[in-house]
Amino acid sequence: MDTSAEKWRNFNLEELAKQYSSSKWSKRQPDEVIKDHLKILKEASELARTTIDCELGIKLGESESHRLDIFGRKNSTEGSPAIIYVHGGYWQLLGLEYSSFIAPSITNKHGVLYSIGYTIAPKGTMEQMIDEIKAGVIYVLKDAASRNFSGVYICGHSAGAHLSAMMLSIDWHAEGVNPDLLKGAILVSGIYDLRPLINTYVNDPLKMTEESAAKISPQLISSQIIKYSKRRSILIAFAKYDSEEFIRQSQLLYDTLRLASCDVSLKVISDADHFTIVERIMKTDYDLTKEIHRIMGLS
Template identity: 45%
Template sequence: MHWTQMKKDELDGQYSPSRWSRRMSADDVIEAHKKALKEGTERARGLAQTLLNVPYGEGDGEKLDVYIPRTNSLDVPLVIYLHGGYWQFLSKEESGFMAVPLVDKGVVVVAVDYDIAPKGSMDLMVSQVRRSVVSVVQQYSHISGLYLCGHSAGAHLAAMVLSTDWSQYSVTPQIKGAFLVSGIYDLLPILSTYVNEPLKMTEEVAVRNSPSKLVPQLKLSSSSCRIIVALAENDSPEFRKQSEEYYKTLEASGLNVTKEDVADTDHFNIIEQLVDGEYHLTKLLLKTMGRS
């Protein structure tokens, strides 16, 4: 059934990722998720050299954390992580976890904060993550490669970064690879769901900020980027469809894109496991960066 034919409660259910986990109840899986990300981030802060609360703009929420490997080499790849939380939860304080296996391999990890709703609007969040990438490129001009990783709402924001018209900015970031994990690429279905209550998006705002509608711009800006669209086996059918349709659209445009359907994962542990160097997506990320 197409989302336009679904009743509100049905659509709410499709866009409630916690209801689809087979590991635990909806409330428990969210609590466990926050705990796992927080613990992973604390571990990363113990392992890496860190620069915390680095401003990338004027706003209070426009800060990032940098996790630096203990290496003298200047030839280091850098991955920017954009957190999930439906544009209304989480922060960079739970977003350093993937540095645990990556700093060991000489990779810099940057976790970005943006103003979540209701303080931040969708237009503002998109503008902030774009500016954060520009700021990172300006501060770390010597890196060997720039990569993006985003989960859920963060995958949406990462896809929006790939679809940026950089002519309006002072630099044009050369993004080599992007990992889009369990993302949303068409915002129209969530307009009438509970998700939009704090966001207050209109149809115009949703269309303007839907990566699925911006593929021609992505092709202009990020044609050489290797894009991995990852989806969880136990995500909702509607979430899986979002990833599959976006992947097909990118593939049809001739872009360098692959799809990773990750077995035995749900919306939450598909990203939590990036704390583990032996996890399939961690290995793929390292391989993409030439660090396996």
């Protein structure tokens, strides 16, 4: 596959829209994919909130959506690992009510899950979302330090993978928290160069320009990721039935970080599309779940 950084510039608008419409690449009916995805995540999240020890709706900032749900903290012990989950939805869908579904696969292994909610578009800007996730990570790092947790990891899907990758570019010491406590990241079917989205329907509520998109694209600020996250364990995963562009972007970020000798790995999830790749994380015997457990040190 051609992984050149600006292959997307050769696409016409129709092809560009297709490449960044994930439902069109699923083996399922495109009209049903997103509806099924929302149903699966919401029902599994509701079940987690009613069956697992949790602390819900912790306010992080002024925005009503900027909140935190925590699973397994009350029964945690010193040395427990924690993971932050950042939902996807193209920065304009989903929320905390869809973000608890992975809790059983974490808490059943004695880990702690923190799910961060943020202000999606059109109410929230991209820069605001990044700032809100950063504030959430600061909360988690301080909380984890106070409880002597072994480490904090961050996992995001799709747009959430973009936001999670942005967290790898931050100087956490300058933010007043221990950078060594953030041990790694699991980036699932993400977008790491936002510029191709400028002339697609995705950008209608986001209102990015090419210049503003470049400033918040992990691929284009990879030097910062290399500077601040070289020793962190980073897993970049994508689905066999992700679009060619999603696959290219994952491969390109992996290649960039690998060439800089970062601790990075790449995993292709077979028999999965852009949606099932994350839906199945609720299952402990799923390949990607096992990788998350391995990175976190959960037996």
